[in-house]
Amino acid sequence: MNHLDTTGHTIHDVFNTQRFGARQWTVFIVCFLVTAIEGFDTTIIGFVAPAISSQWALSGSALAPLVGTGLAGILVGSIAGGALADRYGRKPIGVLAIAWFGFASLASSHSSNVFQLIACRFITGVGVGAAMPVMSALVAEYCSDKKRAAMLAATFCGFLFGAASAGFATSLFIRSVAWQGMLVLSGALPLAVLLLFVSRVPESPRHMLVRQQPADLIRRTMGMIFPAIDPDKLVLDSLHGESADTLARGGIFSTHLRLGTLLIWATEFCGFLVFFLIGSWLPTYLKQTGLSIVMASQLSSMFQFGALGGAVLFAWAVRRINVATIVAGAFGLGILLTFALGLFERAPGYPGIVFLSGLTVGGPLICVNTISGVFYPTSLRASGGGWTLAIGRLGSIVGSMLIGAIVSSHASFSLVCMMLGAPLLIACLAMLRMRPELQPRSADALGSDDHDTHKTGLLSGSKFH
Numbered sequence: 001m002n003h004l005d006t007t008g009h010t011i012h013d014v015f016n017t018q019r020f021g022a023r024q025w026t027v028f029i030v031c032f033l034v035t036a037i038e039g040f041d042t043t044i045i046g047f048v049a050p051a052i053s054s055q056w057a058l059s060g061s062a063l064a065p066l067v068g069t070g071l072a073g074i075l076v077g078s079i080a081g082g083a084l085a086d087r088y089g090r091k092p093i094g095v096l097a098i099a100w101f102g103f104a105s106l107a108s109s110h111s112s113n114v115f116q117l118i119a120c121r122f123i124t125g126v127g128v129g130a131a132m133p134v135m136s137a138l139v140a141e142y143c144s145d146k147k148r149a150a151m152l153a154a155t156f157c158g159f160l161f162g163a164a165s166a167g168f169a170t171s172l173f174i175r176s177v178a179w180q181g182m183l184v185l186s187g188a189l190p191l192a193v194l195l196l197f198v199s200r201v202p203e204s205p206r207h208m209l210v211r212q213q214p215a216d217l218i219r220r221t222m223g224m225i226f227p228a229i230d231p232d233k234l235v236l237d238s239l240h241g242e243s244a245d246t247l248a249r250g251g252i253f254s255t256h257l258r259l260g261t262l263l264i265w266a267t268e269f270c271g272f273l274v275f276f277l278i279g280s281w282l283p284t285y286l287k288q289t290g291l292s293i294v295m296a297s298q299l300s301s302m303f304q305f306g307a308l309g310g311a312v313l314f315a316w317a318v319r320r321i322n323v324a325t326i327v328a329g330a331f332g333l334g335i336l337l338t339f340a341l342g343l344f345e346r347a348p349g350y351p352g353i354v355f356l357s358g359l360t361v362g363g364p365l366i367c368v369n370t371i372s373g374v375f376y377p378t379s380l381r382a383s384g385g386g387w388t389l390a391i392g393r394l395g396s397i398v399g400s401m402l403i404g405a406i407v408s409s410h411a412s413f414s415l416v417c418m419m420l421g422a423p424l425l426i427a428c429l430a431m432l433r434m435r436p437e438l439q440p441r442s443a444d445a446l447g448s449d450d451h452d453t454h455k456t457g458l459l460s461g462s463k464f465h
Contacts, residue, residue, distance in 0.1 A: 010235050011205050011218075014226060016144045023225045026200050027142045028151060031135040032158040033193045034098060038128045039162030040169075041105055041186045043304065045070060045121060046280040047170040047297050048179035050287050055179070056114055059407075067280050068400040069118045073125020074132075075393040081130025082386020085137060086379060089211070091203045094134040098194045101127025105187030109180040129393065133386035140373040140381060141204040142225075149323075152373040153315030156366035160308040163279070167301025171294045209236060210378050252376065252384045259434075260375055261384070266430040267327065267368050268388055269395035270423035274338070275362045277399035277420065279303055281406070282354075285413060289345075302351050303358035310363015318367055327364040328431035334360035335421040335428070342417025361424070365392070395423075 009017075049063045077097070085093040104124035111117035136152060143151045174182060205221045219231035252261045282303060286296035310330065317326055337357040344353055369388065376384030406416055 008235055009229075009233070011209060011222065014222065014229060014234065015142075015206075016146070018226050018229070020144070020147065021226060023202070024142050027202075028139055028155065030193065030196050030201050031139050032155050034094075034131060034190065034197065035135050035155055035158035036162035036165070037186075037189045037193060038101075038132060039159035039164075040166045040189065041101065041124065041128055041162075042070065042074065042159075043163040043166040043279065044170070044182055044186050047166050047283055047300075048174065048182050049280075050284055050296070051174060051179040052114075052117070053284075058114060062114070063284070063403075065404075066114065066118055066121060067403070068397050070121035070125040071276070071393045071397040071400060073122040073127075074129035075125075075390045075397065077126035077129025078132055078386040078389040078393060079129075080126070080386075082133035082137075082382040082384070082389075084130070085134045085382035085386075086207075089203055090134050090138050090141075090207055090382070091197075091201060094131060094138070094201070095194065095198060097127050097130035097134060098190050098197060099127075101125075101131065102187050102190035102194065105183055105190070107187075109183035109187065129386075129389065132389050133382045136369065136373045136385045137207070137382040138201065138204055141206040141378065148374050149370055150315060150319055152370040153311070153318060153366050156369050157308060157311040157315060160304065160311050160362060160366070164301055164304035164308050167283075167297045167304055171297040171301075174297075175294075206378050252380055252387060257376065257380075257384075260371075261387075263430045263434045264368060264371055264375070264388055265391040267427045268365070268392040269398075270427040270430075271331065271361070271365050271368065271395070272392040273395035273399040273402075273423050274334075274420045275307070275365060275399075276396035277402055278338075278341070278357070278361065280400055281403045299351060299354060302354040304362070306355035306358025306360075307362025307365075308358075309355070310359035311366040313359070314363050314367050315370075318370065322435060323367050323371060324431045324435040327367050328428045328435075330360045330364035331424045331428040331431070334364075335424045337361075338417050338420050338424065342412075342414035345413065368392075 045067055049066065052058065052066070053063055081093055081097055101124050104120060104127055108117060108120035108124055111120055136155065139151050139155045140148055169185070170182060173185070177184070202221050202224055205218055205225070208218045208221065215236055218236060219234060222229070222234060223231040251257075279300070282300040283296050286299055291299065314326055314330065334357065337353065337360050340353050341357045344350060347353070369385070369392075372385040372388040373381065
């Protein structure tokens with residue numbers, strides 16, 4: 001077999017010059033599927049909550065811990081999974097995390113009381129959270145610098161696709177399989193995809209290089225990903241000085257990363273607080289207005305599909321427009337549409353308002369998560385992404401806790417929607433603050449692995465003004 005001459009080329013050079021091949025597409029598709037199943041599992045509990053409440057005679061406020069503990073598990077798992085994946089590798093931690101949340105979700109279906117179910121949902125959440133930063137790190141490290149932002153955005157669209165699918169799956173199957181059957185489905189799906197992950201997804205060569213794994217192993221992996229090259233002629237550099245020692249030099253709070261980290265966290269927290277509060281409470285609220293569980297699930301799933309539509313739209317736009325501007329503009333519109341969500345619930349066009357609310361509140365969150373995948377260097381990518389996801393889940397937990405407080409206070413739906421404008425405004429201002437702070441670095445390479453400071457160039461929309 002004739003190989004392309006890659007004499008003197010580094011791993012970074014190969015990823016940036018070779019066509020996006022079959023093995024890279026396989027890794028992307030498998031990571032997309034895992035992310036979609038994570039979205040399905042995270043959201044399904046909100047859609048089956050009315051059925052659980054009816055069977056066990058629970059009050060609306062009693063359901064808040066059921067949702068919140070799952071999110072607490074995701075928070076813990078995101079931090080732990082990201083740190084472990086940076087230390088021990090993407091693939092082994094990915095295998096463990098996928099198997100963990102698959103079996104834990106199956107166990108959830110056998111709960112006989114709310115306390116068992118709460119415990120099982122926490123354990124399931126740990127596995128879901130651990131898998132999230134692994135999938136984003138793998139996709140980021142299997143892409144060229146140019147494609148990284150778009151492929152990460154597409155991957156995070158999978159989470160929203162899974163979340164939206166949970167509503168329609170509930171409306172189709174819950175009458176025949178009950179809520180227990182929906183949790184069985186949520187556990188069977190990741191175990192099926194686990195077989196693909198084990199057999200078709202190699203370890204990240206970039207991470208192997210940073211962790212200084214054996215050269216022969218790195219070369220074999222590169223040959224598997226790029227059959228047309230001669231891996232023996234590659235120069236195994238250290239990603240231009242980056243190494244695992246980066247972890248000991250300030251980490252995500254080092255001088256070049258500190259401001260971006262804080263702004264990302266503020267946006268992630270506020271955005272997920274609003275998104276999860278609306279997404280989790282809306283099915284139950286609509287059922288209380290007199291709709292059947294099927295109609296309530298279908299209407300509220302429009303919020304999730306709106307987020308998916310926004311994710312696709314913004315994934316395309318982020319390649320051409322400053323990402324901070326996109327997020328700030330979307331959340332600004334989200335303030336107005338959230339107001340409309342509470343004021344016009346009897347209007348004929350209400351499903352459209354629900355959809356557009358999801359588009360402007362949930363859609364921009366994929367941009368924030370995408371930033372994490374390109375902002376941090378390889379040695380910190382899973383950890384940085386894990387912490388960002390954890391902060392988002394902390395916002396989700398606060399949002400779910402607020403559901404119980406809202407129900408207990410008997411606050412009107414319109415008042416609650418108006419109050420949700422405050423965190424959206426904070427997220428909007430955080431992104432506006434990010435743009436001028438990062439603009440001076442716009443000359444940096446887009447998403448390359450050349451220096452620890454390069455990623456900040458993407459945040460300011462470098463190359464796409």
